Amino acid sequence: MSESESLLPSDEDLLARCRRGDERAFRSVVERYHGRLLATATGMLGPGMDAEAVVQDGLLRFYRNLEKFEGRSALGTYLTRIVMNQALKLLRQRQRWYRRFLSSDDPEHGVAEGSEEARIGQLEDEERARQIRAAVQQLKPEFRSVVVLRFLNEYSTEECARVLGIPQGTVMSRLSRALDKLAPLLKDLNQLSRSQ
Structure with missing residues (x-):
């Protein structure tokens, strides 16, 4: 400190x-x-x-x-x-x-x-940020909330559970399902990153 x-x-x-x-x-x-x-x-x-x-x-x-x-x-x-x-x-x-x-x-x-x-974090590429934001906005609120807290706010699983008032296992399950749902939405973005 x-x-x-x-x-x-x-x-x-x-x-x-x-x-x-x-x-x-x-x-x-x-x-x-x-x-x-x-x-x-x-x-x-x-x-x-x-x-x-x-x-x-x-x-x-x-x-x-x-x-x-x-x-x-x-x-x-x-x-x-x-x-x-x-x-x-x-x-x-x-x-x-x-x-x-x-x-x-x-x-x-x-x-x-x-x-x-708007910019998400410190992403330099505004198009990439837009695509990520658009993909996250397509998630149902219960999945979006864990993605926002875990990745945008960088909360631990335990902190996410406290904020949302759900068990840690539920946070992990929702996060896993959210990432599964995001994968196809961000497929083109991942291919673009590999080609650069």
């Missing part, structure tokens, strides 16, 4: 200050975890305003319910779980909306797909 890191307040200290109404402490929590939470939301929902809204909503829910955080998991894990739950809730709402839309008798009222691009 560097000297500058040792000068930063711990999560426990920030939480205690937040519970006493210190708004600067809460801003510090937001600054510390915003990037990780946005990566989680973007991995689940794709880039755009929905991901940012889910993060803001998750942080607001946490702030309003500070007393409910018992500290049984790390603060970052707890916040990620809130954001993941909000993203899954939004995905369910989208599915209901799409079903209603598809059952509509009026085919003229379509929804334009967003074309906003």
Whole structure:
């Protein structure tokens, strides 16, 4: 740990200050975890305003319910779980909306797909990042969530299990099935990498 890191307040200290109404402490929590939470939301929902809204909503829910955080998991894990739950809730709402839309008798009222691009991690090749993101977005939410947490957020299997509230074996099983489903979607990408 560097000297500058040792000068930063711990999560426990920030939480205690937040519970006493210190708004600067809460801003510090937001600054510390915003990037990780946005990566989680973007991995689940794709880039755009929905991901940012889910993060803001998750942080607001946490702030309003500070007393409910018992500290049984790390603060970052707890916040990620809130954001993941909000993203899954939004995905369910989208599915209901799409079903209603598809059952509509009026085919003229379509929804334009967003074309906003974002980088995944430090990938240099934006086309590769787009293909990976598109493949991940095709997974069902229960598989997408483990891929996002394990590979994008680099959580351990145990941390994924805590965030999702499922057994570690289920995380491993879903991850294995997700990778099986991603393999054919990313086949062309793998062949392109080998030819370079």
